[in-house]
Amino acid sequence: MATQTGQAPDRVLVTGGSGFIGRAVVGAFRRRGMPVTVVDREPPVDEIDGVVYVKGDLNDAGVREAVVVPGTAGIVHLAARTSVLQSVEHPAETYADNVAVTQELLELARARGVSRFLLASTNAVVGDVGAATITEDLPPRPLTPYGATKAACEMLLSGYAGAYGMTTCALRFSNVYGPGMAHKDSFVARMMRAALSGYTVRVYGDGKQRRDLVHVDDVVAGMLSAWDSGYTGRAIIGSGISVSVLEMIEAVRRVTGRPLPAEHVPAPGGEMPAVVVDLSRSAETIGHRPSISLDEGLATTWRYFLDLENTR
Template sequence: MASLIPGDVCNVVITGGSGFIGRAVVAAFRERGAQVTVVDREPCAVQDEGVVVIRGDLADPEIRERAVLPGTDGIIHLAAVTSVLRSVEMPARTYTENVAITHELLELARMHRVPRFILASTNAVVGDVGTSTITDDLALRPLTPYGATKAACEMLMSGYAGAFGMTTCALRFTNVYGPGMSHKDSFVPRLMRAALTDGGVKVYGDGLQRRDLVFLDDVVRGITLAWDSGHVGRAIVGAGRSVSVLELIETVRQVTGCPIPVAHVPAPGGEMPAVVVDISRSAETIGYTPAYDLKAGLAATWEYFLDHDRQKVR
């Protein structure tokens, strides 16, 4: 299958295109000359004649059918319930938004002969492996509705690839951070807001739990590489280096020059001791290796917060 190169014009549908990752993916495909259709419940501020915005709920058949048309070259499906906590609180809705909608999009892709389908997945599909390294060939053993729905989506995509020849690729992202995430409540933006306000942060337990944090630009590049590669299956997109929460805090202190005091609080039940991933196979399957180390990524994120959020937190 031919890849998209700069100057080519193709038609890409990006669900969740108004979100943190979605906005960056839209910009990347527009830079490559693609015509982009964004589907999102949230408004999209992009003013670009090469971007068509369809605002609405993907649960609505009319919204889906307006977005996925004959001549569509691929779907990048980022929209989903992504909160583990919310998935536990509302498993039925998580199933509908994650599995049922993915199936309906796959059906439209089959009907209109859309050749590519890329899904934002998660390493939560393999459950808690303790401090062991996560590889893309581990058995699926999700422990939450969120992980289970993403595992189900991966199986649906495998079935559509096998039966209909569709090029389907599930990208298992680790913890994504970067510019544009000031509205998020994950730990990196909390640290950035603490630095802006001379505040502190709460740390669960001893802070030695380890996480793989991947910079937004690397995630976007992983998506474009998956698009170009024609790889069918799954690939882990991460930094390939896990750091402790305390190491993350110390790196943010270095980048921002702020002390960021820490208060240790009891860890909630189910706190994973580590997320350690092996990304070596992703270099073979989609050509992915990360370009940003943690300090460089956090520095770029800090510049964004200085430019966009300094006044908001004062």
């Protein structure tokens, strides 16, 4: 485990910084000239100048002590157990990784004068609202241990903001896609791999279920806006445009020029009919205004997958 000395006062700690979103966030802070510390269970894909990498598990008190140091400007907390299926199979481990770790990080931040804390949350905290529009004001009704742990984390942030004056913001991401997602098992990644290989992509049910797809660059821009705003509360990070699975497939066909055959299979239980988010509040509170269209975003993702294929 690495240790750190002489931290600059504007250093940002990014937990889970070796992951898909984390790498993009780290790059954005470095382009601002801010030094960054990354803590992750996984080693970095590519090391970046000005970034201190700590490989370790945040359940380990020694790892937390090493990375949450006095003089840190703030924490961007992306590390979590994010698999809904795994949360159902392993609820205790999901609680430990998500809720207990967040509590320990908040407490260290309070004790060491780190006043800013951004959390990667999810719209899953509100549960299944059918085709209704999701806003920040909907009451939390999570349907899985994963959603429940993120709701609990949001309450912890609220409590630390109220009791100690910390700036805490829970950012509820919709479906994030873009360059860097090769290892992901999301539908966009599966479509890209199918387009490369000529395989068939599997579609649950009739494919008319709708999702909000937001490009990783818009996510990072929204996180930086939240960081700059000093806003405490909840904010939705999405595209604000919901598209059906069938529309996603057509968009990938346009962008890739590949046939991308689809096979309809029975939908699993609990498949949500729609994810429709309202971004008007987050535009006001944190200045989140996504700008990347679906075709434009899928084109950048396709180029990324092609580049990976060509380097093998």
